[in-house]
Amino acid sequence: MKRHFLTLLLVILLLLPSFSLASAHGTSTTSGDNSLDIGGFVTKILSVGSLSFLGSPDNQFIGFIRILMAVLIFTLLYLGLSMIPGITRGIGITIGILLAIMVSVFMPADVLIAWGTSYATLFAFVIVFGPVIAGGAFLLLTPTPSRGAAGLKIVILFILWWLVAHIADWAHKLGSSVGGSI
Numbered sequence: 639m640k641r642h643f644l645t646l647l648l649v650i651l652l653l654l655p656s657f658s659l660a661s662a663h664g665t666s667t668t669s670g671d672n673s674l675d676i677g678g679f680v681t682k683i684l685s686v687g688s689l690s691f692l693g694s695p696d697n698q699f700i701g702f703i704r705i706l707m708a709v710l711i712f713t714l715l716y717l718g719l720s721m722i723p724g725i726t727r728g729i730g731i732t733i734g735i736l737l738a739i740m741v742s743v744f745m746p747a748d749v750l751i752a753w754g755t756s757y758a759t760l761f762a763f764v765i766v767f768g769p770v771i772a773g774g775a776f777l778l779l780t781p782t783p784s785r786g787a788a789g790l791k792i793v794i795l796f797i798l799w800w801l802v803a804h805i806a807d808w809a810h811k812l813g814s815s816v817g818g819s820i
Contacts, residue, residue: 703750708742766805773798 712734719730773794782788 700747700750703754704742704745707745707750707753708738711741712738770798770802 715734715737716730719725719733720727722730777791777795780787780791782791
């Protein structure tokens with residue numbers, strides 16, 4: 639099974655450049671003599687890695703969110719479809735991929751940005767207030783058997799106080815510098 643998979647993968651990897659060059663052969667070339675444009679082929683491959691095929695920088699961001707949304711929807715659909723008896727693995731994958739592509743393609747950009755913003759806010763809340771809550775729990779729930787432990791708790795208390803006092807200032811600076819560029 640593994641050998642057949644590796645053979646198939648090798649054949650696909652060997653044929654991929656020829657298919658790509660054949661599709662780009664009829665397009666305009668730099669030399670004008672209808673020869674193969676290897677530089678254009680390399681540029682197309684690199685544009686896939688940088689997501690520049692999605693358009694302007696704003697569209698690249700929305701396109702990246704669309705890709706993430708498709709992966710998330712496929713994962714959830716495949717999980718749900720695999721629990722239904724009588725549906726084979728291949729059918730579950732096919733249905734999951736088709737529905738994930740349809741949902742991610744036809745979802746409006748405003749909904750994608752709102753979805754990304756809400757999850758970014760939740761993640762930032764966990765990242766910022768996770769250490770604050772953990773430090774508070776450490777201060778309140780652990781015993782203080784010695785002066786060293788008490789001193790460590792005082793240092794942690796001052797660090798938490800300083801962190802909470804400066805979060806609003808950092809958020810304002812970060813929001814004003816990032817908000818204008820997106």
